[in-house]
Every structure is written in structure tokens, then in C-alpha cells.
Amino acid sequence: MSGMKTNPGNFFEDFTVGQVIDHATPRTVTEGDRALYGAIYPTRFALPSSAEFAASVGLAQHPVEELVGFHIAFGKTVPDVSLNAVANLGYAECRFHVPVVPGDTLRTRSEVIGLKENSNGRTGVVWVRSTATNQRGEVAIDWARWVMVHKRSSDSPAPETVVPTLASAVAPEDLVVPAGLDFSAYDRVAAGSPHLLDDYEVGERIDHVDGVTLTDAEHMMATRLWQNTAKVHFSTEVRPDGRRLVYGGHVISLARALSFNGLANAQLVAAINAGAHVAPAFAGDTVHAWSEVLDTVVLDAPGLGALRLRLVATKGRDESMTLRRDDPSTGSGQAAYADGVLLDLDYWAFVPR
Template sequence: MSKTTSKTNAGNFFEDFTVGQVIEHATPRTITEGDRALYQALYPTRFALPSSAEFARQVGLERHPVEDLIGFHVAFGKTVPDVSLNAVANLGYAECRFHQPVAPGDTLRTTSEVIGLKQNSNGKTGVVYVRSTAVNQRGETAIDWCRWVMVHKRDVDAPAPDTFVPDLKPVLEASDLKVPAGLDFTSYDFAAAGEPHRLGDYEVGEKIDHVDGVTLTDAEHMMATRLWQNTAKVHFNTQARADGNRLVYGGHVISMARALSFNGLANAQLVAAINAGAHTAPAYADRTVYAWSEVLEKGETEAPGVGALRLRLVATRGRDESMTLRGDDGKYADGVLLDLDYWALIPV
């Protein structure tokens, strides 16, 4: 009788993590023009810089970068088998910086350091905090970020680790942003970009209704999950959740909302940083996603003609013409799916 052994990766559970642990994630991933094409097929993105090689050249970039979130999704996907394969939910992001644009031909590989642990009061799950770094084939940092995720315990009787919650910056300053080498918006082609609005045309506190909506489908969000090699079971296996629903990957909602934000923010060409992010409610297929933005802050950079706009991007399940983030009780309003605080680079 043959002996059966298991060589498969069951993923880490909460008790497998220790503060200071460094994880080298498998499967480096080379970005191709196919990623650009598939991204544009999945999301209604129209930003000129990642869409046009000539536009990118005219603003000083030697290579034609893909959408910033392509690099983020690819780098994030590398971490899933080791960090969040057994997750209940991804809870938030902080201190995410895009150090340089990612272009076809770049190969990304990711490592993560466990920077915090906190067991939940139910004793069945805990929150794992990691700082992840994606480097390219030249060893240069492309993207780094922190996130925290709720993970199941394998053994509810396993002792709880000492609680350590890292002190993360709530907001990156404009001076913390990395502007791509050579970026120059002094001869920016507003006609090609699609809107005339500069940094000075936006006011802090202003809210922008992006108007359009897109209905989520199982086929598209599962394609996105596989494209980014994100193996989290809850996104494609109906047996992974008690309710039998496939949970839409949070990054899919981020990209959908970012694409929708073109209407009113067409010149916010590059995502420079993500200050904070929360997936405030689950998203499922057949829900229609809309988005609105609030201007939080304006900043300067040393690059010619390049300013920084700090924005709150909110995705909602259904149209929210009132653009209400929280109710009187301080809790997120019904229908809010995503609350994302980020910096974008825009012409002055």
C-alpha cells in the first residue's frame, strides 16, 4: 500500500507568524504588454500616460509605464500564499509608496517582514501586520507598503503571542513622495489627456462625483485574481465561505474606482502613494460600483510642472449622490465599499 504525503502549501495560520520574521515570496513575475491590455479590458481606465507611449515620452519618461496599480497587484499577489491564504479579510493599508514606474520587461519579486501581531478576543483569529517590498530585476525598490490582515488560527488552543501593533504613519507628506526621474509636466498636453483641470483648479474639501458605474461580474474579478496570481481561496472557491459567495478581490474594487475617477480627475496621471485604505464592506458579483472623490490636501514637488493632490477615493455599492462617507453614528454609511486615501501627481 503506497504512502500518501503532502507537499502542498497549506498557507500560514496566525500562530505561524512571529514579529521580525522575513518571508521571501515565490514566483517572480515579469510585466508584459499583455498586462496592460488585460488591465484595460478589465477596468474602464483612460488615463493618457499609461495609455500612450508618445504621451509618456512627451512628459519626460524614457519608458512607457503600465498603470501603477498593475505593479501593486502583481507585488501584492506574491504575498498571498504566505500571508493571507488563510485570511478572513484584508483590513487595511498604510505607507505605500510607488518609488518608480513599472514598465513591460520589469520583473518584480517581493519580500515581507512581519511587523506586528494581535490575537482577537474570540481566540479563533488574529491580525498580522506586514511590511512588503517589491524590487525589480536591478534590485531597485519599485513599491513598498504595509498592510494588516485577519488570519485564522489553525489551533484555537495555541497560546496568543505578545501583542505588538506597529506605529504607522497615518499620512505620508508630499515631501515623502518619489517622483519618477525625468517627469516634466511643463509641456503637458491637456487636449490629449482629456480635461483642462490643473492642481490649482481643485480646492481642499471639494467633492467630485465620478458619475459612471460598472457592474461587477464573477468572470472578470476571478480573471483579475488569477492575472495577479492571487491565490486567496475566498475569491474563486464558493466552498471557501459559509455563504457560498465568491468575495471580490479588494484590489479589483480599487482599480475599478480609480478607473472611474478619470471623470473629473483625468490629469491625476500617476499614483504616488497610498496613505491608508479600508475595504469597509464585502463586494460580490452583480453589484454596481460607483465612485466619488474628496480633495484632502495639495502639495508641491521639485519636478518641473508637477504637483501633488491628496485624494480620498470612495467606492460605493450603487450611486450615492449625497457623497456621504459616514453616518451620524460615525460608522461608514451603508453601501460604502472602499475608503482609499492616496496621493496622485498632477500638472500645476
């Protein structure tokens, strides 16, 4: 016998800048994942729904939704990065490179790119840049993320503070257009919306209308599918209130799926610029979503444009589509969010122009 067999996770002291972690559990994506994603989220985007549609826009294979890959890749980092996390503080610079298709096997590697002990001496912030690759070694997704992690001991000395510089948004010229993607013969009838890039204006807000009431069975199934086994999502014994915390990524996927109603042509997620899980969600909450158009750009690819969107998930419908009570126009991570805001996500999507 050689000591502890179960994973205690890493504490703040276990991280050093430059450290590289190869995460466990390579995972092969299958058509079963596509089906479950469609059973758990009310998605109707034509491209991941239909192999014929994907072929009609130039893709050699039929990708799953970008968030399938993201959740799988992200889930691998949890046992090493955030098992002892107090909070997920943010995402940045997430880009989707080679589309993920059934048969691909994803692995994730992370590099620690920043450390900062908190003044309380009991926790610190860890920044990592993670890269998911497929079985051919091609980058599928990469992103930066920072989490607040417990120290093992408040007596441990603080490391040198390194705070990485992260872009507030992925620049449009850095978006990766999937090989072959061509929206010049895009079928808007099949896609379910006539609206092209030019139909959206910066500052426009879209109430996605529909709502979904959460159940424990569904969020647990989703979270397991991504092999994210943080126990707070699965056991009623962890929180004092006996509730199972919904994985933040579940709210992202739910809001993204709800956004179909108003953004049906925002077919692919190209990048995630920033994201904040503003409040916890639980079974019984009814999740709604609204979007704000932050930017519109024409891309140098046939028929392609991109929308930069703020996607806001709320508990209960927020017909006023505001983020905060006193000043709806600023909703940065520092803002005081209105009650009921669950998620504030900033991302790029490819759309036809």
C-alpha cells in the same frame, strides 16, 4: 514522499516579529498586462495609455498603471500572509518608487513588523511590511498591511504584543517622483481635462458619475492576472450564499478608473495612505465612485503637484457623496459607513500644476 505537498498557509502561530518571507512566483510584466488592465477597467489616463504621452512628460519608458504593479506585488504575499486570513484590516505607507515597465520582473519580500493576539484567543493580527523589487533589485513598491489571521489552535500561547507605528499618511516630501518626470509641457487636451492642481480645493467632492456592473468572469480574470488565488474569489462552493467574493483590489482599480471622469490629470498614483474594504462586492453590483480632495501640494519637480484624494467606491450611485449616514465629515476606519460603501481609499496622485 515527504508529507504534505499543498500549501496550508501560515497561521498566527507561524509568524514572529522580524521574520522575513521571500514570496514565490517572480512575475514578468508585459504589454499583455497593460491590454488586459484596459479591457477590465475603464481607464483612460493618457500616460499609461500612450507611449508618446509618457515620453512627452520625460519618462524614458512607458510604465503600466501603478496598480498593475501593486496588484502583482500584493498577490505574491497572499499564499504566505493571508491564506488563512479572516479579514484584511488595512494598508499604510504604500509608496511607488521606480515605475514598472513591460519587461520588468517583480518579486516581493515581506517582514513581519507586528503581532497582536485577539482577546478571543482564536485569531490575531499580523502586520507586515512588503517590498517589491524589479530584476535590477530596485524597489518598485513598498507598503505595510495588517490582516487578522486564524490561530492554528486556541491553546497556543499569545506572543508578545508588538504594534508598529504607521503614519496616517505618506508625507508629501516622501513621495517619490519618477526619474525625469516633467509636467511643464503637459498636454491637457491629450489628457482630456483642463484642470490643474490649483483648480482643486481641499474639501471638494467630485461625483464620477459613471457606473460599472460587475461580472464574475471579469473579476476572476483580473484576480488571476495578479496570481492572487484565494479561493473565495473563484469558487461558488466557499461561501454559504454561493457567491464569489470580488477581490478588494478589483474594486480599487475599478474606482480609480472611474475617477478619470473628473480627475483625468491625476496621472500617476504616488502613494496609498490608507484603505478599507468596507463591504464585500459581488457580480451584479453596480460600482460607482466619488472623490474628496484631502490635500494639495506643490512639489519640487518641474510642473508637478500632488493631490491627496479620498476615493470612495459605492454600490449604486451615491449622489450625496457621503460616507456615513449620521456624520458625513468623518469616515475613518472606525466610522459607521453608510450602506453601499464598498471602499474607502486615501492616496496621493501626481498632477500638473
